[in-house]
Amino acid sequence: MKVAKFGGSSVSNAEQIKKVLDIVNADKDRKIIIVSAPGKRHKEDVKTTDLLLRLYEKVLAGIDYTAKKQEIIQRYADIINDLEMSDDLLEQIDDTLESFIKQLKDKPERLQDALLSCGENFNAQLIATYNNSRGIPTRYISPGDAGITVTDLPQNAQVLDQSYEALYKLRDYDEKLIIPGYFGMSRQNYVVTFPRGGSDITGAIVSRGVRADLYENFTDVSGIFRANPTIVPNPLSIDEITYREMRELSYAGFGVFHDEALQPLYKDRIPVVIKNTNRPNDTGTFIRHDREINSNNVVSGISCDKGFTVLSIKKYLMNRQVGFTRKVLGILEDYNISFDHMPSGIDNISIIMRSKEIENVEQKVLNDIRQRCDVDELSVEHDLAILMIVGEGMHRIIGTANMITHALAESKINLRMMNQGASEISMMFGIDVDDADKAVKATYEYCYNGEALQI
Amino acid sequence: MKVAKFGGSSVSNAEQIKKVLDIVNADKDRKIIIVSAPGKRHKEDVKTTDLLLRLYEKVLAGIDYTAKKQEIIQRYADIINDLEMSDDLLEQIDDTLESFIKQLKDKPERLQDALLSCGENFNAQLIATYNNSRGIPTRYISPGDAGITVTDLPQNAQVLDQSYEALYKLRDYDEKLIIPGYFGMSRQNYVVTFPRGGSDITGAIVSRGVRADLYENFTDVSGIFRANPTIVPNPLSIDEITYREMRELSYAGFGVFHDEALQPLYKDRIPVVIKNTNRPNDTGTFIRHDREINSNNVVSGISCDKGFTVLSIKKYLMNRQVGFTRKVLGILEDYNISFDHMPSGIDNISIIMRSKEIENVEQKVLNDIRQRCDVDELSVEHDLAILMIVGEGMHRIIGTANMITHALAESKINLRMMNQGASEISMMFGIDVDDADKAVKATYEYCYNGEALQI
Incomplete structure (x- = not known):
């Protein structure tokens, strides 16, 4: 059925x-x-x-x-x-x-x-x-x-x-x-x-x-493109993508399929196909639990979304103070703010969230953090864009990060943040909002038309 | 005085x-x-x-x-x-x-x-x-x-x-x-x-x-080397380094100066000089609050430390569940575990800590997370090494990340994790412990003898 x-x-x-x-x-x-x-x-x-x-x-x-x-x-x-x-x-x-x-x-x-x-x-x-x-x-x-x-x-x-x-x-x-x-x-x-x-x-x-x-x-549309077609002319379309990849891409701006819709499907592994009413015989894009990975489809898609805010906290010897990060996150929870990424070091954390999550309570949140967490420095930046490069198994391919950072460096795009996790299927790059379109174009070229496949 | x-x-x-x-x-x-x-x-x-x-x-x-x-x-x-x-x-x-x-x-x-x-x-x-x-x-x-x-x-x-x-x-x-x-x-x-x-x-x-x-x-020794001399033969020495850089480097394995010793100095900005008893006229390495940055000293030093464990948690729609990460960190706090890095995405977090922090209570921690946090997947990996590239202002130089990832890719080193924050002075790369020395050599070459200075 x-x-x-x-x-x-x-x-x-x-x-x-x-x-x-x-x-x-x-x-x-x-x-x-x-x-x-x-x-x-x-x-x-x-x-x-x-x-x-x-x-x-x-x-x-x-x-x-x-x-x-x-x-x-x-x-x-x-x-x-x-x-x-x-x-x-x-x-x-x-x-x-x-x-x-x-x-x-x-x-x-x-x-x-x-x-x-x-x-x-x-x-x-x-x-x-x-x-x-x-x-x-x-x-x-x-x-x-x-x-x-x-x-x-x-x-x-x-x-x-x-x-x-x-x-x-x-x-x-x-x-x-x-x-x-x-x-x-x-x-x-x-x-x-x-x-x-x-x-x-x-x-x-x-x-x-x-x-x-x-x-x-x-x-x-006859499926999902590998990048936004209003930024990249005639992008390739995706034959097959996993739920997790789709979720990362739709979260980061791919509008074709609502990301919340994946949850019920994910649990029972029900496959989805995105098809075109006007061209019903086109194959479309399948969204499944697993997909086969070969050297041509390591990166499933590239997305860049705007409108992010980053809270940066510095505290000397932060990593020694057991419970510090938990306390900061507790304050965000008090204001019902969900965050998306949290690059952190031994003495600092950056918490990245959609600007709409915090814009009405920003001053209150900052005051609470200052009062309750004894930070050395606390700063906020708006107008951050998040570039997501998404692909199952990407982290196993030596040189993927290099390929992406090279493409961005060649286009003179400054990486303000980077985040790649242990078992991640994506790499996140925080960039200036003004660089957003340029970043998508540059990484697309590099991943699909460039040297990427030779690595 | x-x-x-x-x-x-x-x-x-x-x-x-x-x-x-x-x-x-x-x-x-x-x-x-x-x-x-x-x-x-x-x-x-x-x-x-x-x-x-x-x-x-x-x-x-x-x-x-x-x-x-x-x-x-x-x-x-x-x-x-x-x-x-x-x-x-x-x-x-x-x-x-x-x-x-x-x-x-x-x-x-x-x-x-x-x-x-x-x-x-x-x-x-x-x-x-x-x-x-x-x-x-x-x-x-x-x-x-x-x-x-x-x-x-x-x-x-x-x-x-x-x-x-x-x-x-x-x-x-x-x-x-x-x-x-x-x-x-x-x-x-x-x-x-x-x-x-x-x-x-x-x-x-x-x-x-x-x-x-x-x-x-x-x-x-007549100061601090830019990399471990038992790994890199005759490394350059550092003339001047900031407290924050020194802390990152000593935390990640530089043994010359105890990282906890920086805290009292940092507060009152008392400069330190590392000198050699056997060659007291050598200038040594100054550790100060600020230093001048030019294109030759963007990267202060490179360190790689072994013996890390990473907890990886996947949970579909994690970022929607306000308070999820806080709950996980609360469990670590219960066991008085301090962690060092936490790369995170919308559906997963990786928590990196020194293995000794968790080794005696690992099973208990895992059980608590499973019972209290309703995770989709929970895994632990040992034998991770952390490569730290440290330098004030590094994040402002376009291409730093590219330079590093390029050096690592050329040496066929797989990046299992990457973390660079908003206001960071360091980039962290999680690699296999077997790649540790190779990674230091490769990045040292690239940063100090290679094309780095041209970027």
Whole structure:
């Protein structure tokens, strides 16, 4: 059994939806389909989810929202018209939006989740109805009915383990099933959304629940590139990548597959393939637990992400003071700050985190560290970029670090930090944000077009 | 005012002691002299401190120790004879040893410290007496009388701050003062020794206490080499190095100057010079707070130390779990384990420590981590060597990392770990212990004889 998930651009209009259903109906193993909200139809278009967000903002501000609501209904009306379907659904859409607004206007965070979930939810209903009308037995199933039970924190749902057992029962249906992505139901019976881009997460959870043989993630690209194509022209694409590599790359800026979606798959080793709705016969990129490593694919990909802050602490004889680092990390924990890297020496540590983790409490954190940790020097730098070179087995190849640092030195890029762990599949380089694109280009050239393969 | 400390080989026999006193008496600013116990007189000789340790072991085992005691007394008898001094001191030495053995035989740790302190203590008395006999007003002062008050943990004395005020009064003496190194007195009135090599520490504490203009540390080499001369033939020597560089290098294996001795000096910025008793006119190596950096001295030195253990922990989505690393470090703290480096990524950390920190409790630590931290994978590797490339400002020079990794790659040395922090003066490379010497040779060549200077 396969679970197939289709992203926003794949279900943005009637023509795309027909393509999707051609793909779905062409393979009897494609039993469960996760759909996103209608995405952009052209470059200047607005995603349905963003229209819903604007509707929410108007409701919250207490101003007239009718026009905004109509705009949303019109998105679905266009699709329904083009698919020559009955417009019964439109009335239902209007009713649902009004009913959420009425019930939840005093609970803004709940209202936001409920309204945002509508983009996927209406689309799933629409697509199920249409596929049925084409003579293929198809059933819409809401996340609640499917059994996707999540934690109750708005905009940040985490799946609860009980979901997996419930989802397994989806195997009993004979029809094809269409499930909206991006949200689940809490035990308190609220709609709660996953972080944005969360349809990938729904697909992963469902894939694990039904023990799918393959999770097909359909997007608008024929797989994952080895580097960002807006920086490197025509980059190579990746045939095969491991979960751990994918996680490092998506964490560091690869937008194709939501990194949180890997967790459920990782546990049961369910393979994923990233495919192109518009070119379904292209092989795509497989994400698996293991991959074969040869001299041509040591480095899987190169990513560079911006917006990092680094806290640097110096303390003479730091390594002698058992518990010092723990105390510093305890302060970060007090402010619920998660960090990403921590290069350290005998007398200093640097803690690297996304700037958004700390920006609102930076002064408080610094004061606490000064007061509680008796440091010699404490400094903060913003605007750091993190270059990640990712590849399984890379650390076993003599000269990988040399290859990368050589490429960076030749491009006159200063390495402000470096971090490579014992069993790592990645090397991290901290660089100035202004060097970010140059660093990606230089290391890409060196890894894939240069001397790298000879080492 | 200068404080001069003379190491064991500088005071190992009559001839050396004469050299020392020629140096001391040649400069009226050399007011306070710290002496070690008599060291080896030739390669196969045994240091007095080791003779004392053997005496202690015999006493502890309850077997006849007379011969061992006589051997110790003979060391001083040889010196006294050669200096043509009265042998009154020998009786006093015998009495002191017997009295410690009698008083402390039921407190083995106290006995050990008391006996070990005798090597320095007898030598200081001998040297003071002899210099007086040459007509130079000289006074022996015990650490207790000098005011060196320390914590009460045997073999691991830490100076207490009150010492500094007491030591300042040494400035009032007109005579030259001879103080034995290596031990202080606890408030509980026990002799407590510093870690071995601790005469450097005594010198540093006294230098700070008397606000010395310079701390001269006399040894048997004309300064500090840029790399271990038993590995690199005829290495360059260092003219000037900072406290922080020295600390990194001595921590990583440079034996010339005890790293703990830097702390008191660092606080008051008292410069140190490492000089050669046998070639007192050689300039030596200055250790200061700052140094001038030019393209020829970016890298101060290269060191490689063996005997490290690395704990590697993998946990999927580790960086999301606020507090995870703190929890792991809390376990190390429970076992009083200090660690030296911690390269980390978004899903893993490697904690590098000296093997002796963990070897007795390794299984317990691993079990605790497994039980309390819900890790995906936990592994331990022993026999890691740590290569440290140390230099102030190194991180500002584009290409330093490249230079080093290139040298290592050319020598086919695999980098198992790498760590360079935001404001670091060092780069750390984790390598196999078998590659240690090769790595020092290769990086030395590259940094000092190779293309490095052109970058």
